Amino acid sequence: MKKYLEATTLLDFNKPSIQNLISNRGWTKLEEKEKIQAVYDFVRNEIKFGYNKGDDITASEVLRDGYGQCNTKSILLMALLRALGIPCRIHGFFIDKKMQKGALTGIIYLFAPKKIVHAWTEVYFDKQWIALEGVIIDERYLNQVKDKLCNFNNGYIGYGISVKNKEKINLCWQGQSTYIQSFSITDDLGFFNNPDDFFIKYNNTSNKIKKILFNILRKRINKKLDLIRYSKNN
Template structure:
């Protein structure tokens, strides 16, 4: 079990900013399940949905950015959970890029691989592993884009969301697994002890040129997401 509690280069919960956040919020004093709820709620709604420079950045950088997507939010979520003694692991997948249309547009959407590396955090609760994929999308963003989702394969996709029923999306912590992109999963990459190992093996940037082009565009992408969120 200790392997699900250890710090890593990416899960750098010993970083001063992360330690200070845990102390300020008093998360260590909560009951076990409440620690999960409070940290999940923080990462979901106080770290906005958006795009970081790459998938393999440390948790401290995600916190500093103030936004993240599936992979980077999972890193921050895991780091904070481990900081308060909650065992967690990461599960990797490939996901159809069509569900990103609307969040990604133009050249950035065209440059994205047809199958995107995707991950969610799994946390141990009551001798089971609970999926926290819902952490990706903040409520303010979901409220504005839910009506824009497109019907696809008997579900609804777009804007970083992929669900069976767009009218009944509930991403709040209930003590059970919560999903928001899983409807578009195409391949299972397996379970990893930490994101370092996952993103060492799988990465969404398959060329340096694409990485440079994406990073030239991502600030505009995030600004556009904020405009959607604030409508």
């Protein structure tokens, strides 16, 4: 299990900001299941769903941003879990971009690849690997958009969500896998010991022109997501 506990360039959990967070929250004093739940809840709800400058940024940068998407939230989640001595790995996929409609619009959606690189963290708990994809979408945002999801292919998609049944979305971690985008998976890219290796091979922002364009517009996207999240009209 040693390889699932190591720090890497992206999993920079030895940085003071991450160590201070762990200390201030008292997470080291918890039992294993409580540690996973506390970290999962933190990354899910205190790191808002939003878009960073790229997929391959460090955990400490995701923490500083205060928001993230599937790939960047996975990096922070993995870093915090490993810092607490909990083995974890990353599982990669391609996912249909249709599920991003509503979250991504206009030229950003137009230029997004048809298949988007997607990843979730898997934690080793109770002698099995458990998927923590549900960490992507914060509860406040979910409550505002779940009734706006579109029926598609016998499921429901939109706003960064893709589920089989929108009436049975439960993202609270209780020891089992949680999912929020898995209904739109098109390809399984396999397991990786760390996100560094995965994002060297697969990356949504490897194209320099698209990366520049995305960085110009992503702050506008995040503001839009906040307007949705804090809307009083829903």
